[in-house]
Amino acid sequence: MSRGPILRDAMGLKLYLITDCYCIFMGLLAIIGNSVILYLFFTKRLDSRRNLRIILYMTVTDIVFALAIMPEICYFIYYWDTTFVDYNPQIIASIGWPLPMFLKISSGLNAGAAAERILALYFPLIYRKIDHVYCSNILMVVCVFIGLIDTIFCIYSFRFEQRINCSSLGCFVHDAFRTYWGSSNMTCGIIIIVMSLFVFFKVQKLSRESGWMANRTTCGILLSSLFCLTIPSLLVSLVETITGFSIFEKFGAFYVASLLSSGSMNCLIFLILNGSVKSKIDTRTLSDAAVTTVVSSRPFNSSKQTTFVDLA
Template identity: 30%
Template sequence: MGKNCKKKVDGPDRGPTVFSAGPRYLVLDRTGTGTDLTELWTGPGPDRPPLALDRARTGTDPTEPWTGPGPGPTSKILDRRIYTKYVRSVAEDGPDINYNPKWTIILNLPTVSEIKINSILTVAIAFDRFSAFAWPVAYKLRRRGYYTLASAAVAITWGVTDASFCYFTAPFVPKTGCGAAGCFMNETFRYYWGVSDMFINAIVMVITALVLANQITVSVLLCSGICIFLPSTLGGLGELFGLSAFASLGPFVAVGLQACGVGNAFIFIFQHTVIRNSIYEIGKRLRTNVTTL
């Protein structure tokens, strides 16, 4: 430390008072309100005492008042570590997100329905493949069109029921700091929703393990099972054991649903022979047109 440096005695009800700071020091207004913490105070007198910080000190409290020789409190030296600490403080102590509960539930209803519809149709596909191998004669005699319509009807009905149950039981209470729609749902619905999806997708995983179907079918079942089963299991176990998974992890169920859709698209693109050949022909035609031009 410099030999000519002094430390002022704190005044009554004013906090530490510092009158000058050299080029090595940071000057901040500690008592100003409603202004940026990094805004330098240039007013006269100790009424709003600034804080000078030694940039070179290490291992000491960075907020310790310090005086030293120099041009005074108009110095525009900014200490990077103090600014970083200020930004981190704003990020941690700033205003939390606070979504409108009614609109959050309404915008999430398609996701609630889609997850159930996806799960039911995945079970229907898995059972269809299983019945083809377990009872081949009965499978050939069955009207598969009726089976498809019945599966779609059950899936849509169950999905709409889930969406209605979600909306009419929602308390519509603000949940500050939570960005997942699950935080705004009724606790009973969250328990039913998570546990039911968990068991439905567990059935898919079991049937998939028993079915020796073609590569595309198995890939679709595994993609749907993993992307929907794991988030559903996490949500179901969280409700069973009283864990706030939605508040901690955010909208992980919706992310799993999106990953399932993208994964199924890539599976059909790269594994379905007709689709793959069509894409190859389109690419070849485009390359030919570019070469011609």
């Protein structure tokens, strides 16, 4: 009778270790891949002055989060044990703060990217008139502000109590914060899914009518975010709200793994889908070559350009 719980605990501990090792791998991949994109921005091969500003913010956010969360993951792995894990709540509180902040920032930037594509595809006249840099800057400030609110709530609701066999920040916070956090993440997830569906529907319609593929990178990034972050977060929030079952206690750093996976896949999608554009240019920047994705039989006229690329 006593072997059942012991076996379940052993399997749970292995899941913790697997999740943490996965986070290390995805974190390194996110740092390397996004550093390449950041290098392209600094060398002026990518122009951050227009609709690529959101991509720049996504890149910086993914790098900073991967670097900031590494101490927590390394701490989990270093003090992992085959019998049980007992992490220090003071240490978890001091090194686990990046998760609530960057989860909201990432969700906000994904929503912003989807909103920008909706404007470009459905309301091109409005899209041409708006100041992309200004709007992206405002979006980033709002995302950071909301992320700070979540972080403050998380710290305020933190329970400095011993939690045996639990390898996640979510195990150490009050139930009220977990309810708020889950509800807000669920709301963000639903909004992003609905906005993404509008983008996918319009892109599919344009592709079917004219035979050209537009906004490939945006669609790829949105799909990556949906499957790596938004949908898993939505399901976790729904399951915990309805059944009370905690994914944190079962799999450990689930949200960290999802966020790092999203950052890693986004940079790979960005580099892969735009590799063909880079190979066709010599001295021009990617932002100049991006207009080749807009199909037109007329000579190029910058005043009538609707979308710069599918890079954003």
